[in-house]
Amino acid sequence: MNNRSRQDHALTGTGLGAAALLDQLATAVLVLDGSLRIRYLNSATEMLFGASVRRLAGTSLTSLVLHGESLAERLLEALTSEAPYTERELNLRLGSLNETTPVVVDCMVTPIRLINGARALLLELHQQDRHLRISREENLLTQQQASRAVVRGLAHEIKNPLGGLRGAAQLLDAEVHDPDLRDYTRVIMAEADRLQQLVDTLLGSNRPLRIGEVNIHEVMERVRTLVAAEGHPGITVRSDYDPSLPCLTGDMDQIIQAMLNIVRNAIEAVLPQSQRNQPAAIVLSTRAQRQFTIGHRRHRLVIRVDVIDNGPGIPPELVEQIFYPMVTGRAEGTGLGLSIAQDLIGRHGGTIECHTRPGETRFSVFLPLQQGES
Structure with missing residues (x-):
């Protein structure tokens, strides 16, 4: 019986295997072998690194963390000495699989012995910026x-x-x-x-939601068709979809309207670049995220849709206010598009976040797979 099987056997009285139990945690849990390669990870680790278990399993941790040489030294020292340690507010830049996303974590490292006697490390990563x-x-x-x-x-x-x-x-x-x-x-x-x-x-709309099955990729392709018909020469709209995503439940028309408002906002951001014959690009991306919290509710699985543009970014003084009605950075804008989009997504139990810097603005839409799921 292997290590996972023994854990599962010990938990049979609960009706949950060890893997299923660990997948319910919001804490990222990893097991690294003597070469610092990932031998086990739970769902929260997939969410933290923005990649599936298929892509992460067997990968060296140092290849996923930019400039992770010093981290590797500390991990190898803990492996050799078999002495656990904790590092607070560790700043990591997750590379290659997550587009160099900065995260702040509390890292707890515990040396363990596998069933075959080999040395390994158990890592627990509590993402502090997630709580913020x-x-x-x-x-x-x-x-x-x-x-x-x-x-x-x-x-x-x-x-x-x-x-x-x-x-x-x-x-x-x-x-x-x-x-x-x-x-x-x-x-x-x-x-x-x-x-x-x-x-x-x-x-806003007072119409009750017309709940049905919604394929998020049908939504995004409808949005692409609509903005293409409006005519924006010089602007490239590219898709990066995860074809394995399941359908969600919601009002397709309202989700289309919300996504259309966000994409039109991105087009307005890069339009001056296209008029100057400079590269103007928008990327529409879909991914799944596990154990994701929206407001006070934690969801086992949500669909994440990113609308990314390479425009100049949003002024810092507007970032915290862009979802308020009548707030806009453009003289000709009404300031209603993003407010309406947040309202429509909020009616589906979801939320919209914005991260911006010069050259990249990312609007991330999070939609629970089922209404009322927790």
Whole structure:
């Protein structure tokens, strides 16, 4: 009986094998052999490194961590001395499999002996920036809910006098016979109608979700078709999909609208580059993430959709506010696209995050596979 089988046998009374039990943890757990190659990893490790067990198993840890020579020295010393140690707030840059993503972890290293007597290391990685992200996300959701309530209250107050204004202009238009004067009344009615549409947009959709099976790749290809029809020469839109992703449950039309708003925002960001004949590119990426927390709820599996552009980035003073209504960095923008997208994704139990720097802005949409899953 191998090591995994012995653990599974010991847990038979719980109805869970050791692997299934460890996969429920939010902590990344790895076992490294004497060459620091990964011999075991749980689902949280897949999420941390952004790669599947198939790609990670048997890989040297030092090949996954940029400039990991000093980490390797400490691990080999622990392996030789069989002395456990803990390192707090270890800054890692995960390379090759996760596009050099910086993470901050508390690392606990425990030397162990495998059933065949070989030396190995048990690593537990607690991702500290993940906890900071969850806390920041909870604060952001609270602020957005308060902002949305204020905006919707204001929109309701605007609708009543706006309807009266439009009605009075319509009555005046019927009484005026001078064509020049009727031009003015029609301008008033047209502007009142435009403001009515803006107010309706601020109020958002009150339609109940039409829940059905949604293939996220059908959604993204529909979005690609729509933006291609709008005509943006010089902008390259490339896809990087994980074909193994299952379908999720949700309202396909609302998810399409949310993703369309995000992709259009990316197009606006790179449009000046394309007009100057500079490289302008957008990447649409899909991946699965396990044991992911959204707000106060942890989900076993979520679908992550990234919309990545190579534009100039978002000004630092706007990053924390871009999902608020009427906040925009463009003079001609309404500041509603991202706010509406966050609202629509939020109705599906998901969330949108943004990470930006000059040359790369990434909007990440997280959607639970099932409504109400935890």
